[in-house]
Amino acid sequence: MNQLVRKSLIKRSILDVGDRRGSAALENFILTGFGKPLELRCEGEVEPQGDEVLIEVTRCGVCHTDVSIQKGYYELGGGKRYSMQERGMKPPIILGHEIAGRLVAKGQGADDVQIGKSYAVYPWIGCDECMMCRGGQENFCTSPRFHGLQRAGGHAERIVVPNSRYLVDIEGIDPGLAATYACSGLTSYSAIRKLGPKARTENILLIGAGGLGQSALNIALALGFERVTVADIDPVKRELATKAGATDVIDPGDLGDRSVGGQFVGVIDFVGNAKSATLGIEALCRGGIYVIVGLLGGQIELSLPPIALRPIAIVGSLTGTLTEFRELIDLAKTGRLNETELELVPRRLTNEALDRVREGRIRGRLVLTRET
Ligand SMILES: [Zn+2]
Ligand SMILES: [Zn+2]
CATH class of the missing domain: 3.40.50.720 (NAD(P)-binding Rossmann-like Domain)
Structure with missing residues (x-):
C-alpha cells in the first residue's frame, strides 16, 4: 500500500473498538455497519499493560455467529429476529471469536506465559464482577466483553487479551483446530458435560x-x-x-x-x-x-x-466456561479426539470467507490464516 494512502487511512480510522493505542499500523478487518462487507483499515499498534497480553493472531475460525453479527440479527424462525443492537452491539466491530496466535508482548503482571509461544484464546470474557463471573461462568456474564463481539476479535492482526489466564497452551495440537474449539467445540463439550x-x-x-x-x-x-x-x-x-x-x-x-x-x-x-x-x-x-x-x-x-x-x-446451553475450554484442549492433546476437517483461507480473503459461510459453500470449517 502506498505510504500516503496508508497514512491517511490511519488518520481516518480512530475507532472506539477497545484495545487500540499507539501509532504504528496494523491492518484490521472492521465491520463498520450491519449488513456491510468488512473494511480493511490501518489502525494503531497495541500495547499490553498490567495483566494484559498481546496476541498476534495466526488463525481465526469463521463461524455462523460472525455472519449473523455482520447481518445485524439472528433469525429466530417464524419471521422473528433477534437484533444485535438490542444485545448492545454496535459497529465498529472487529469480528472473529475463534482465535489462536502467538504471544508477542505482555504487561508486567503476566508472568505465567511465554513470549513466542502459541496459545488459543478463550473469547467469552465477562465483567469479572457479576455473580456469573464470580462463579466461573463468564460466558453467561450480563455485561460481556467477548472477543469478536464487544472486544476486538481475530480479524485484527493483534489483539490485547485482558489477562493471561484466558490463554490456553496448545503445544502439540494444530492451531487452526484449537481456534475452532473455542466456539463450536466448546459449545458441544459444555452440552455433553450437562x-x-x-x-x-x-x-x-x-x-x-x-x-x-x-x-x-x-x-x-x-x-x-x-x-x-x-x-x-x-x-x-x-x-x-x-x-x-x-x-x-x-x-x-x-x-x-x-x-x-x-x-x-x-x-x-x-x-x-x-x-x-x-x-x-x-x-x-x-x-x-x-x-x-x-x-x-x-x-x-x-x-x-x-x-x-x-x-x-x-x-x-450456550458456549462454555474457561475451565471447560481447558478440559477440551487437554482432551485434544490426548490424540483421542477425531479432527474436524479444516480449510485454511488467507486472511486477506476474510470477506470472501464470510460470504462462503453465509452461502453454505463450505466443507468442514473455514479458518483464516496469517500470511507469512
Ligand atoms: Zn460478569
Ligand atoms: Zn462461533
Missing part, C-alpha cells in the same frame, strides 16, 4: 448431525461414551455419523415402527425447533436430561405435570 454422570454408559441421543452435532459425537466418543445415537433427516449426515463411530443412527422424519420414547438418559438438541424439541423431550427416560443448543426457533406446548412426574430436566 448430561450428567449416567450418560457415559447409557443411551444418549444427539439430534442434528451438522457441524456442532458431529463435533459433539467426536467429543463424546473421545470421552469414552459408550452408546451414542445420532438423529438427522439427511442420509449423508447419518452416514458420516456412522463412519465417525455412532452406535446407532435414526431418521427423525421417518421412524417407521421404531419408538424412541423413554429410551435416553440424555438428549442434546442441536436443531432447536418444535419437531426436534418434541422428539428430544419424548425420548427421555425417567430422570433424563434434555439439553437445547440449537437456535432454529419455534415453540412447543408442554404439559407441566410430566416434567415433575417423569421427572425430567430441560436445560439450555
Whole structure:
C-alpha cells in the first residue's frame, strides 16, 4: 500500500473498538455497519499493560455467529429476529471469536506465559464482577466483553487479551483446530458435560448431525461414551455419523415402527425447533436430561405435570466456561479426539470467507490464516 494512502487511512480510522493505542499500523478487518462487507483499515499498534497480553493472531475460525453479527440479527424462525443492537452491539466491530496466535508482548503482571509461544484464546470474557463471573461462568456474564463481539476479535492482526489466564497452551495440537474449539467445540463439550454422570454408559441421543452435532459425537466418543445415537433427516449426515463411530443412527422424519420414547438418559438438541424439541423431550427416560443448543426457533406446548412426574430436566446451553475450554484442549492433546476437517483461507480473503459461510459453500470449517 502506498505510504500516503496508508497514512491517511490511519488518520481516518480512530475507532472506539477497545484495545487500540499507539501509532504504528496494523491492518484490521472492521465491520463498520450491519449488513456491510468488512473494511480493511490501518489502525494503531497495541500495547499490553498490567495483566494484559498481546496476541498476534495466526488463525481465526469463521463461524455462523460472525455472519449473523455482520447481518445485524439472528433469525429466530417464524419471521422473528433477534437484533444485535438490542444485545448492545454496535459497529465498529472487529469480528472473529475463534482465535489462536502467538504471544508477542505482555504487561508486567503476566508472568505465567511465554513470549513466542502459541496459545488459543478463550473469547467469552465477562465483567469479572457479576455473580456469573464470580462463579466461573463468564460466558453467561450480563455485561460481556467477548472477543469478536464487544472486544476486538481475530480479524485484527493483534489483539490485547485482558489477562493471561484466558490463554490456553496448545503445544502439540494444530492451531487452526484449537481456534475452532473455542466456539463450536466448546459449545458441544459444555452440552455433553450437562448430561450428567449416567450418560457415559447409557443411551444418549444427539439430534442434528451438522457441524456442532458431529463435533459433539467426536467429543463424546473421545470421552469414552459408550452408546451414542445420532438423529438427522439427511442420509449423508447419518452416514458420516456412522463412519465417525455412532452406535446407532435414526431418521427423525421417518421412524417407521421404531419408538424412541423413554429410551435416553440424555438428549442434546442441536436443531432447536418444535419437531426436534418434541422428539428430544419424548425420548427421555425417567430422570433424563434434555439439553437445547440449537437456535432454529419455534415453540412447543408442554404439559407441566410430566416434567415433575417423569421427572425430567430441560436445560439450555450456550458456549462454555474457561475451565471447560481447558478440559477440551487437554482432551485434544490426548490424540483421542477425531479432527474436524479444516480449510485454511488467507486472511486477506476474510470477506470472501464470510460470504462462503453465509452461502453454505463450505466443507468442514473455514479458518483464516496469517500470511507469512
Ligand atoms: Zn460478569
Ligand atoms: Zn462461533
